Amino acid sequence: MEEVRNEISALAERSPAAKDLMEGVCRQLHERMLKYNWVGFYMLEPGAKPPMLVLESFVGAMTPHTRIPLNQGICGAAASSGKTIVVDDVSKDPRYLSCSLETKSEIVVPIFVHGKVAGELDIDSHFPAAFGIEDQQLVQYCAELVGNKLERS
Ligand code: SME
DSSP states (O other): OHHHHHHHHHHHHHOSSHHHHHHHHHHHHHHHSTTOOEEEEEEEOTTOSSOEEEEEEEESSOOSOSEEETTSHHHHHHHHHTSOEEESOGGGOTTOOOSOTTOOEEEEEEEEETTEEEEEEEEEESSTTOOOHHHHHHHHHHHHHHHHHHHTO
């Protein structure tokens, strides 16, 4: 976990733009964290009314949910509350929008830019309760790096 964190810090330093970092984070987390089966970023569409999350970089199977309004899904709940959401068993969460029948658990971490939610990092796992406290910290760290990069671009 520590090693992956260091690799992602290095990636942030050498990524010229937020988009490069987001692509790298998706690749790295998907490759190195064996239970992270789908990794992707949803970003708030600038100026959209009502607000809309739009799928950007991702690694994993294509999802039917490329645009998610804030009142839908775990993704919408995380973006509208500005809080990390961890769901150990997606079948028990009525907010869950299914992207793959294999998904058992999910984490969604908001990305802040100048104190406001700008998007989020969403990860699905084929394993139940795949996201413990250390995973939460790792994913939050990645979301912070992307937020910092966006603030500087
Ligand atoms: N499960 C998410 C939708 C996105 S897919 O997992 C990629 C949700 O409930 O908002």
